[in-house]
Amino acid sequence: MSASTSKPIVLITGGGIGIGRSTGHAFAKAGYHVVVSDVLEHEGKAVVVEIEKAGGSAEFQPLNVRSTADADRLVADLTTRFGAIDCIVANAGIAHKVPMSDMTDEKWDETFDIDLKGMMRVIRPALPSMKARGAGAIICISSIMGIAYGWDEHVHYSSAKAGVIGFIRGLAVELAKSGIRVNGIAPGYIRTAQLLSEKHSLGPAGAEKAGEFIPMGRIGEPEEIADVVLFLASSAARYMTGQTVVVDGGLLVGRY
Ligand SMILES: NC(=O)c1ccc[n+]([C@@H]2O[C@H](COP(=O)([O-])OP(=O)(O)OC[C@H]3O[C@@H](n4cnc5c(N)ncnc54)[C@H](O)[C@@H]3O)[C@@H](O)[C@H]2O)c1
Numbered sequence: 001m002s003a004s005t006s007k008p009i010v011l012i013t014g015g016g017i018g019i020g021r022s023t024g025h026a027f028a029k030a031g032y033h034v035v036v037s038d039v040l041e042h043e044g045k046a047v048v049v050e051i052e053k054a055g056g057s058a059e060f061q062p063l064n065v066r067s068t069a070d071a072d073r074l075v076a077d078l079t080t081r082f083g084a085i086d087c088i089v090a091n092a093g094i095a096h097k098v099p100m101s102d103m104t105d106e107k108w109d110e111t112f113d114i115d116l117k118g119m120m121r122v123i124r125p126a127l128p129s130m131k132a133r134g135a136g137a138i139i140c141i142s143s144i145m146g147i148a149y150g151w152d153e154h155v156h157y158s159s160a161k162a163g164v165i166g167f168i169r170g171l172a173v174e175l176a177k178s179g180i181r182v183n184g185i186a187p188g189y190i191r192t193a194q195l196l197s198e199k200h201s202l203g204p205a206g207a208e209k210a211g212e213f214i215p216m217g218r219i220g221e222p223e224e225i226a227d228v229v230l231f232l233a234s235s236a237a238r239y240m241t242g243q244t245v246v247v248d249g250g251l252l253v254g255r256y
Pocket residue numbers: 013014015016017018019020037038039040063064065066091092093094095114141142143144186187188189190191192193194195
């Protein structure tokens with residue numbers, strides 16, 4: 001719990017749209033003060049308004065996870081104001097379609113910088129105060145494309161998301177005795193701007209068609225990831241660390 005509010009604090013990266021936005025709503029409903037961070041200011045501020053309208057507590061903080069200085073500054077500000085951050089949801093990510101024949105060092109590095117190093121940037125500065133308190137929950141969003149599938153023309157994305165799983169495992173062990181738990185989620189096909197992009201992913205028609213080979217018969221909704229994030233943050237998951245939970249409507253176990 002924080003020093004200046006009775007509510008626990010959650011910091012969400014990429015909280016303006018999609019899974020991040022739904023996660024903000026879920027945590028607000030559960031009584032957290034939600035720090036919505038994103039490069040999308042308009043969308044992030046709109047989430048804060050929605051949460052407040054629903055009776056919750058939230059604030060928007062601009063953050064590009066590519067900036068170490070900005071991540072350090074934001075975490076320092078939150079730590080000063082609240083004592084420590086109770087939960088970090090490292091969610092910000094991009095998934096651009098680039099065949100290996102067109103891959104550049106810049107594109108590869110951009111994806112890793114956001115999807116993997118971006119997580120480290122917000123988590124690292126939060127650890128001293130979490131350790132001092134002996135508590136904390138960290139949840140990183142990977143993907144089925146990192147844990148099981150190979151995604152053609154998204155090799156950089158699959159690689160970064162596989163890296164997220166290693167990050168979760170290593171950090172979980174390093175922090176286990178500090179009372180800080182580190183877990184992750186590997187979402188399947190979830191209805192967000194990322195999935196609905198014609199250019200980079202399935203697009204709207206492809207997303208609906210995906211339902212045909214998903215055992216539960218449909219793609220997932222962002223709220224269905226948010227609820228599992230909230231579970232991983234909660235004391236119900238108090239003996240779990242280092243795990244990446246697949247939330248995919250049965251896709252991985254059912255496709256044979
Ligand atoms: N939608 C899916 O089917 C799916 C499946 C598996 C994993 N994921 C993962 O879930 C997470 C959320 O994705 P989503 O589907 O909600 O996508 P989305 O495109 O709707 O949201 C991504 C969010 O990340 C933010 N972001 C991008 N670059 C950023 C940066 N440099 N700094 C800060 N924020 C940045 C965006 O502004 C946006 O708010 C991502 O890590 C994504 O890879 C999504």
